[in-house]
Amino acid sequence: MEKVFGRPEALQDREMHYCPGCTHGIIHRLVAEAIDELKIREKTIGIAPVGCSVTAYNYFNCDMQQAAHGRAPAVATGIKRALPDRIVFTYQGDGDLASIGTAEIIHAANRGEKITVIFINNAIYGMTGGQMAPTTLPGQKTTTSPLGRDVTTMGYPVKMTEMLNTLEAPVFLARVSVHDPKRVNKAKEAIKKAFENQVQGKGFSMVEVLSTCPTNWGMAPVEALKWLEANMIPQFPLGTVRDREGVAE
Amino acid sequence: MAQVKFNEERCKGCELCVSVCPKKIIHMAERFNSKGYRPAEVTEQDQCIGCAFCARMCPDVVIEVYK
Amino acid sequence: MAERVMMKGNEAIAEGAIRAGCRFFFGYPITPQNEVPEYMSRRMPEVGGTFIQAESEVSAINMVYGAAGAGVRAMTSSSSPGGSLKMEGISYAAGAELPCVIVNVSRGGPGLGGLSPSQSDYFQATKGGGHGDYRLVVFAPASVQEIIDLMYLAFVTADKYRNPVVVLADGLLGQMMEPVTLTEVEDLQIPAKPWATTGMMNGKPQSVINSLGLIGEELEKINARLQKKYREIEANEVRFEEEGTEEADLVVVAYGTSARVAKSAIAKAKLAGKKVGLFRPITLWPFPTKQLSELGKAGKRFLVVEMSAGQMVEDVRLAVNGQARVDFFGKLNGTIPSVNEVYDAIIKSFNGQGVA
Numbered sequence: 001m002e003k004v005f006g007r008p009e010a011l012q013d014r015e016m017h018y019c020p021g022c023t024h025g026i027i028h029r030l031v032a033e034a035i036d037e038l039k040i041r042e043k044t045i046g047i048a049p050v051g052c053s054v055t056a057y058n059y060f061n062c063d064m065q066q067a068a069h070g071r072a073p074a075v076a077t078g079i080k081r082a083l084p085d086r087i088v089f090t091y092q093g094d095g096d097l098a099s100i101g102t103a104e105i106i107h108a109a110n111r112g113e114k115i116t117v118i119f120i121n122n123a124i125y126g127m128t129g130g131q132m133a134p135t136t137l138p139g140q141k142t143t144t145s146p147l148g149r150d151v152t153t154m155g156y157p158v159k160m161t162e163m164l165n166t167l168e169a170p171v172f173l174a175r176v177s178v179h180d181p182k183r184v185n186k187a188k189e190a191i192k193k194a195f196e197n198q199v200q201g202k203g204f205s206m207v208e209v210l211s212t213c214p215t216n217w218g219m220a221p222v223e224a225l226k227w228l229e230a231n232m233i234p235q236f237p238l239g240t241v242r243d244r245e246g247v248a249e
Numbered sequence: 250m251a252q253v254k255f256n257e258e259r260c261k262g263c264e265l266c267v268s269v270c271p272k273k274i275i276h277m278a279e280r281f282n283s284k285g286y287r288p289a290e291v292t293e294q295d296q297c298i299g300c301a302f303c304a305r306m307c308p309d310v311v312i313e314v315y316k
Numbered sequence: 317m318a319e320r321v322m323m324k325g326n327e328a329i330a331e332g333a334i335r336a337g338c339r340f341f342f343g344y345p346i347t348p349q350n351e352v353p354e355y356m357s358r359r360m361p362e363v364g365g366t367f368i369q370a371e372s373e374v375s376a377i378n379m380v381y382g383a384a385g386a387g388v389r390a391m392t393s394s395s396s397p398g399g400s401l402k403m404e405g406i407s408y409a410a411g412a413e414l415p416c417v418i419v420n421v422s423r424g425g426p427g428l429g430g431l432s433p434s435q436s437d438y439f440q441a442t443k444g445g446g447h448g449d450y451r452l453v454v455f456a457p458a459s460v461q462e463i464i465d466l467m468y469l470a471f472v473t474a475d476k477y478r479n480p481v482v483v484l485a486d487g488l489l490g491q492m493m494e495p496v497t498l499t500e501v502e503d504l505q506i507p508a509k510p511w512a513t514t515g516m517m518n519g520k521p522q523s524v525i526n527s528l529g530l531i532g533e534e535l536e537k538i539n540a541r542l543q544k545k546y547r548e549i550e551a552n553e554v555r556f557e558e559e560g561t562e563e564a565d566l567v568v569v570a571y572g573t574s575a576r577v578a579k580s581a582i583a584k585a586k587l588a589g590k591k592v593g594l595f596r597p598i599t600l601w602p603f604p605t606k607q608l609s610e611l612g613k614a615g616k617r618f619l620v621v622e623m624s625a626g627q628m629v630e631d632v633r634l635a636v637n638g639q640a641r642v643d644f645f646g647k648l649n650g651t652i653p654s655v656n657e658v659y660d661a662i663i664k665s666f667n668g669q670g671v672a
Contacts, residue, residue: 001252005304005314016309020286021263025308043515045386057524063513065385065525068408071378074370078382078390079513081366082340086515104378107371181269181302214263221263 008032010041012061021221023211024052024120026178027187028059031091031118034192035062038199044087045079047072051093052126060091070101073108076115087198089116095125098134098158105160105206112169112203116194119160122211123232130216134158137235142216157235161208165241172197172205173242177233179210179225190240202245210236251299252315253291259311262286266303266312272296275303319498326351326490328460329419329483330359332467333391337504338417339365340390342379344372344398347431348487349421352393373398377405377418384414385525387512389471393419395487396437397428400445406480407446411527411538413545415474417467418452419483421490424649433487433573434649438627441484442601449539451546453481453553454600456571460494466598468501475507477549484600486623488573488652555598556607560586564593566665567611569632570621571597573652578621581658590666600628608635618642619665621658624649641668 007013010032018024035041041062048056050069057064067075072090080088097105097119108115124142125131131144135157139148161175172194176187187209194205210232212224219227260282266289267275274293282288289311291297304312323331330352333341341356353369360367366383370376376392383390394402399420409416420441424434439445441454453473455466466483474481513523529535559579561567570578575596585592595611597604612618617640620629629644636642645661647653 001250001315003313004299004316005301005312007310007313011310015259018308020261021265021308023308025310026306029310042517045513045515047382054528055530057522057526061516061522063515063523065382065513066412066528067381068378068404071374071381071405074375074378075382075385077368077375078340078342078379078384079386080382081368081379082383082386082388082390083514103371104375107375111368181300181305184305221265222268225265225268 008036010035010061012059014058016059017055018052019215021212021214021224023178026184027118027120027209027211028056030184030188030191031089032060033188034195037192038195040087040195040199043085044089045083047075047088047090049090049092049096051096053091053093053120054127056091070096070099071104072096072101073104073113073115073117077108077111077113080113080115087116087195089118089195091118092120093126094121094123094133094135098160106164106167109164109170109204109206110167114198114201114203116198117206118191119206119208120211121208121236122213123157124213124216126213126216137231159236161206161241164206170204170206170242171202171244174240175208175210175236175238177210177228177238179228208236250316251297252294253297253303254313254315255288255290256311257282257288257290259309260286260288261309262288263308264289265306265308269302269306271300271302272298320495321498322493323460323496324351324491324493325460325463325485326421327355328463328496329393329467329485329490330355331498332464333417333471334359334363334365335498335501336389336468336471337501337506338389338391338471339363340383340388341365342368342370342376342390342392344370344376344394346395346398348423348490349393349395349419351490352419352421373401374405377402377409380416381405381409381412381414384409384416385412385513387509387514389506391417391419393421395420396422396425396434399437399440403446406452407448407450408527409480410446410450410452411448412525413478414480414525415478416480417470417474417483418480419485422484422486430650431487432650433623433652435486435572435574435622436624436627436649437484438600438622438624441482442603450542451549451601453477453479453549453602455481455483456598456600457483457485457489458572458575458596460489460492461496463489464496464498473553477545479545479549484572486573550602553599554602554604554607556604557596557598559594561593561595561611561616563591564616565591566619566662567593567595567616568619568621568662569595569597569608569628571600571628574621574623577653577655577658580655581662584655584659585662590662592662603631603635605631605635608632609637612636612640616640617665619661620644621653621661622646623652
């Protein structure tokens with residue numbers, strides 16, 4: 001018998017610290033699979049954010065830099081400009097990318113930096129203990145919105161993929177989910193495309209991945225997948241909103 | 250003919266694999282692994298169709314699929 | 317090949333960096349350093365380098381972080397309020413031990429302050445500014461030529477110690493024009509950086525640029541390593557200029573623009589028969605503590621002149637440690653001391669009247 005599914009080479013053989021059922025692990029694996037399939041592991045440089053995936057450098061089997069909160073797209077810009085033939089990706093959560101790092105992501109996208117951004121949206125701050133995120137749903141209870149997010153004073157979930165779609169430069173913008181095997185396959189396709197674009201010298205690509213946080217949502221992992229499907233997808237519709245040829249180098 | 254192998258020590262007992270198995274052959278073991286989780290296991294290996302749904306949903310790369 | 321040209325201080329910052337092998341500049345406009353990014357936007361394409369006008373000083377320093385981590389000579393420049401915005405990135409770069417150069421053409425503060433030259437960022441440059449137990453090498457040029465020379469030294473020192481280096485000028489030095497000698501650096505000798513994230517080709521093990529130490533002992537080890545490096549820098553990199561301190565009764569301590577004014581005031585005081593010398597720190601960190609201590613032990617008295625309410629004076633007093641009298645003359649933000657003002661301060665200090 002032949003192994004048809006196992007650990008990708010771009011993922012280190014090491015136990016991950018994520019909570020049971022947290023879908024960060026699935027997304028890590030999808031990124032690693034894409035890197036393996038494109039045979040780019042040795043020339044890939046990743047940027048870990050601040051948040052639950054701060055130690056992503058312990059998991060991805062490629063060179064990594066750890067960036068200050070929200071600054072990953074600026075750090076990625078510095079790396080990609082210094083080493084234009086390498087593949088540079090950021091892995092960022094919703095607090096990192098959609099709150100404290102809005103300036104960095106918007107301007108990296110607007111400059112058309114030839115980088116790949118993997119944006120994990122789980123509608124909450126995981127690392128710090130379940131506070132409200134910019135992507136927290138209306139009415140969703142968090143430790144800093146204990147009565148539920150009141151949109152009249154706390155605003156609405158920020159839709160980053162749609163926001164970036166107002167810019168001219170990005171070549172690929174998609175939102176995917178990992179709440180069932182079919183969606184995981186779709187997510188993988190989008191992530192691979194976002195890396196492939198960079199291999200081909202095209203511009204900025206971002207994949208927003210809807211993800212769960214069973215611990216801070218206060219749900220069992222399987223229940224969290226169902227909650228994501230029922231509650232997050234209506235707010236954050238899935239699909240590719242931008243897929244351009246870009247300008248080949 | 251297909252087979253799935255579970256690295257029990259890496260399993261955190263989240264049950265995502267159990268929830269997606271079309272043949273319903275994955276169950277949580279009675280025993281604990283060294284981290285204190287009840288690991289997932291396949292009880293009726295001969296019924297496995299090798300769809301890899303379990304492996305795709307596993308956040309901890311616990312599962313290998315052979316065909 | 318040497319070339320003699322008239323150059324503005326801000327242009328010298330940029331040209332000095334390019335001649336030091338810097339090919340990556342990331343900045344944001346702020347007065348009075350705008351000629352630096354303007355010059356870079358013109359020159360970098362000529363030398364195959366990269367210029368990015370970042371969306372903010374925060375982004376600019378983080379672009380420097382990424383590029384420095386990728387193994388290239390990279391820099392940013394700004395002025396005081398912009399420097400404050402860079403503090404987060406500087407702390408990260410210090411923690412991750414990234415060689416890079418940060419220029420501050422300082423202006424008055426606090427807050428938006430003013431556009432005129434000032435030396436009130438001394439604390440920020442030498443005492444941290446950002447969070448954590450870190451040190452930056454801080455060079456303080458006093459002429460346009462010295463800007464060129466120290467830009468080169470800044471990149472060399474950054475690479476030598478894997479540490480961020482600050483060049484602290486001020487608005488006067490940035491805006492003034494002086495003749496300078498530009499030399500081609502024949503052999504830059506940029507050291508190999510096997511730790512840089514350049515990819516894992518040819519069996520290179522994984523490189524990680526990081527300042528995180530989650531486990532107690534791990535962070536303690538990181539800090540112990542940093543402190544050891546800082547002691548080494550203190551032992552090797554102190555730079556200063558002395559003029560007539562040996563025979564002097566009173567030593568004026570000043571850096572940058574203040575030192576230029578002090579030189580003229582000292583010349584005037586000498587004509588009046590006063591034995592006055594100048595001690596000009598060129599590295600503000602590591603500070604020439606030992607040298608000043610020895611002058612104190614030798615019975616000299618001190619007058620510190622700064623364009624601030626008194627910042628470096630604290631380091632002079634720490635160095636002298638009560639062994640000698642340390643007077644202070646400062647100009648609050650907004651104006652540059654005149655030669656006569658400093659001369660009067662020297663005379664007062666001589667007469668034991670106290671100053672400021």
